[in-house]
Amino acid sequence: MDYTTKIANQVFHHLFINAAGVYCQTFEELEQIQNAPCAGAVITKSATAKERSGNSEPRYFENSVEHNTINSMGLPNLGIDYYLNYVLKHSLKLPTLFSIVGLCQKEIIDNLKKLQASDFSGLTELNLSYPNVSGKPQIAYDFAATREILDNVFAFYSKPLGVKLPPYFDIAHFDQIAAILNDYPLAYVNAINSVGNGLVIDPETDTVMIKPKDGFGGLGGKQIKATALANVRALRQRLHPQIKIIATGGVTNGRNVYDHLLCGADLVSVGSQLGIEGPTVFARLEKELEEIFADKGITDLRQVRGKLKLIA
Numbered sequence: 001m002d003y004t005t006k007i008a009n010q011v012f013h014h015l016f017i018n019a020a021g022v023y024c025q026t027f028e029e030l031e032q033i034q035n036a037p038c039a040g041a042v043i044t045k046s047a048t049a050k051e052r053s054g055n056s057e058p059r060y061f062e063n064s065v066e067h068n069t070i071n072s073m074g075l076p077n078l079g080i081d082y083y084l085n086y087v088l089k090h091s092l093k094l095p096t097l098f099s100i101v102g103l104c105q106k107e108i109i110d111n112l113k114k115l116q117a118s119d120f121s122g123l124t125e126l127n128l129s130y131p132n133v134s135g136k137p138q139i140a141y142d143f144a145a146t147r148e149i150l151d152n153v154f155a156f157y158s159k160p161l162g163v164k165l166p167p168y169f170d171i172a173h174f175d176q177i178a179a180i181l182n183d184y185p186l187a188y189v190n191a192i193n194s195v196g197n198g199l200v201i202d203p204e205t206d207t208v209m210i211k212p213k214d215g216f217g218g219l220g221g222k223q224i225k226a227t228a229l230a231n232v233r234a235l236r237q238r239l240h241p242q243i244k245i246i247a248t249g250g251v252t253n254g255r256n257v258y259d260h261l262l263c264g265a266d267l268v269s270v271g272s273q274l275g276i277e278g279p280t281v282f283a284r285l286e287k288e289l290e291e292i293f294a295d296k297g298i299t300d301l302r303q304v305r306g307k308l309k310l311i312a
């Protein structure tokens, strides 16, 4: 199968990319994705202006039997300069995306001004969907704040930009966020981030699994697949066709990848299952996907992308 896919100035030869936050904290982890068979791209951990240690532990739990995770990492990262150094100083095998975040609008703008002034020429992913530490809703759940930030960003940022979105659960919200995003020259959207503020309990001890926020954390893995598919589908139906879609959420096997393609995904990112299985996951997913293509006689991605069928 020819997986060649273009987003802005980047050409991808495989569908898969790590989800920001997974296998991308350090040079070593980033290189493991660069060298992983069937990986199509790499993205950095969402970077703040300065290094952060993140929340207290335990802050992550994976159920490898059920392919589910919960996390409240608290934005640990080595700071924007570390990741800039990585993308500018090393010969990168794959298209490498730069994830940016800010605990306030000023930090977002300052981070993007630094990228704008740098020699980085790849795709930037503005994460609008991390749990906001100041107790307000996540940025992308505040539609006025989202519009304000994108107005301020596109007043100066001229390099290709995508945004990472949280899951939406209301048709009116799909309509509202798409109407905002369609007003900007976005290269892509990445949907979805973890499903916010879930709760997992240890049956042995009647205790929450993670310490931060009294156990509330972002959900990932199999449990969020239906929500992820719906968000990819709803955004594909509403966004201008030039805004591409990186699908994230619930990918644990080739069928899930196929379903995201049916919903309109251009690329597919893997988070929880990558963390559970390691970088060999991409080759397994691609093999399983090709078995499905063979069964269905599919020889071109255009026969699948966006081809979800409805019931007449």
Ligand SMILES: C=Cc1c(C(=O)O)[nH]c(=O)[nH]c1=O
Binding pocket: 021, 046, 071, 072, 073, 074, 075, 076, 101, 127, 129, 130, 131, 193, 194, 218
């Ligand atoms: C950037 C912080 C994020 C984090 C985190 O560092 O806690 N966890 C997520 O599931 N998604 C995020 O976007």
